[in-house]
Amino acid sequence: MAADLLDIKIQRGPDKYETFQVPSHASQTVLDVVSWVQQNADPTLSYRFACRVGMCGSCAMMVNGVPRWTCRTHISKVSKGNAVTIGPLRNLPVIKDLVVDMDPFFDKWIAAEGVHHGSRTRDDPIAPVDTSTPARVTANAGIECINCAVCFAACDTVTGSADYLGPAALQRAWTLLNDTKDTAAATILDAVSDRNGCHNCHAMGSCTAYCPNELDPMSAIAGLKRETAKSLLRRRR
Amino acid sequence: MKTARNIISRAHPLWNAYILHRLSGLGLALFLPVHFWVLAMAVTAPAQLDGFLHLTETPVVKLAEVGLVFLLAVHMFGGLRLMALEWLPWSPSQKTMAALATALSFFVAALFFLKAI
Ligand code: SF4
Ligand code: SF4
Ligand code: FES
Numbered sequence: 001m002a003a004d005l006l007d008i009k010i011q012r013g014p015d016k017y018e019t020f021q022v023p024s025h026a027s028q029t030v031l032d033v034v035s036w037v038q039q040n041a042d043p044t045l046s047y048r049f050a051c052r053v054g055m056c057g058s059c060a061m062m063v064n065g066v067p068r069w070t071c072r073t074h075i076s077k078v079s080k081g082n083a084v085t086i087g088p089l090r091n092l093p094v095i096k097d098l099v100v101d102m103d104p105f106f107d108k109w110i111a112a113e114g115v116h117h118g119s120r121t122r123d124d125p126i127a128p129v130d131t132s133t134p135a136r137v138t139a140n141a142g143i144e145c146i147n148c149a150v151c152f153a154a155c156d157t158v159t160g161s162a163d164y165l166g167p168a169a170l171q172r173a174w175t176l177l178n179d180t181k182d183t184a185a186a187t188i189l190d191a192v193s194d195r196n197g198c199h200n201c202h203a204m205g206s207c208t209a210y211c212p213n214e215l216d217p218m219s220a221i222a223g224l225k226r227e228t229a230k231s232l233l234r235r236r237r
Numbered sequence: 238m239k240t241a242r243n244i245i246s247r248a249h250p251l252w253n254a255y256i257l258h259r260l261s262g263l264g265l266a267l268f269l270p271v272h273f274w275v276l277a278m279a280v281t282a283p284a285q286l287d288g289f290l291h292l293t294e295t296p297v298v299k300l301a302e303v304g305l306v307f308l309l310a311v312h313m314f315g316g317l318r319l320m321a322l323e324w325l326p327w328s329p330s331q332k333t334m335a336a337l338a339t340a341l342s343f344f345v346a347a348l349f350f351l352k353a354i
Binding site: 062064065066067090153154156202203204205206208209218219222223225226 | 245246247249251252255256319322323324326
């Protein structure tokens with residue numbers, strides 16, 4: 001039976017926590033609880049969300065030490081007793097309360113060449129895509145990424161070396177490398193093999209363990225490691 | 238920064254495998270210099286080496302040896318796991334099957350080895 005009141009501890013500064021008593025309901029999400037606090041207890045609480053259905057990737061927070069998409073995380077699944085601790089996403093600068101600055105995360109997508117390098121214009125016919133080729137299957141495995149930065153927050157390598165491109169950006173680079181419509185394979189390989197690139201990954205798998213969409217950035221990065229090594233051997237010859 | 242957002246739960250198998258591999262490597266790195274030093278005694282100070290070899294009969298050292306073999310095994314399988322993970326574009330289920338097959342053959346080989354000695 002669910003208890004009537006939840007003890008919600010929210011981090012509001014480097015060493016500042018506030019605890020709120022929030023009425024408990026069935027099927028209540030972590031985002032519901034944070035919204036309740038903002039609407040009923042403290043209107044100055046800052047947090048971020050948009051879609052509430054796991055599409056937009058803007059609501060990720062640390063929940064009891066685990067990065068999670070809060071709109072799709074039920075309180076009942078994560079509470080210990082009646083208590084839940086909620087903090088801003090790890091590995092990103094905090095703007096206020098639960099809101100982090102996502103710029104470093106997105107800058108790294110660009111740095112990893114995680115942008116489409118097309119060859120056609122709007123006047124050309126749409127390129128046919130054969131969905132059954134192995135390369136397309138590999139690309140498809142990673143395209144459902146919602147840019148939520150949960151993997152980025154989970155990664156100890158990002159914590160240890162601030163310039164490491166991180167799992168999401170590298171996974172995007174890997175999907176583009178396997179996408180027949182992308183024409184800049186060499187550019188991507190150069191970008192992901194520099195000193196902040198895929199070879200920093202220790203394959204500890206926290207990205208894959210916590211990705212809410214059950215994607216597998218760790219294996220995508222392993223793919224990049226293989227391809228960069230192969231292209232190095234090719235160049236040597 | 239010792240804030241709560243920097244304390245992350247790492248309780249998942251992939252991370253445990255990662256940390257076991259690193260710690261066993263550290264353990265071996267600490268052990269190997271001592272190991273070579275003792276071996277070198279065979280040339281530099283045979284009498285001392287004999288004295289030391291007597292020491293290896295004691296239960297404490299025997300236990301330490303078990304630990305050492307454990308470290309070696311853990312580190313070897315950790316390395317094999319990492320190579321399979323990074324170099325074989327297999328599906329996770331294929332990798333589980335391969336790991337099971339390796340562990341089984343190792344087990345059988347170890348049984349034969351124990352019978353032989
Ligand atoms: S597998 Fe690589 S990218 Fe993923 S969490 Fe570990 S170090 Fe980070
Ligand atoms: S890979 Fe998963 S965890 Fe990482 S940003 Fe994309 S959806 Fe989020
Ligand atoms: S609010 Fe859009 S993913 Fe959670």
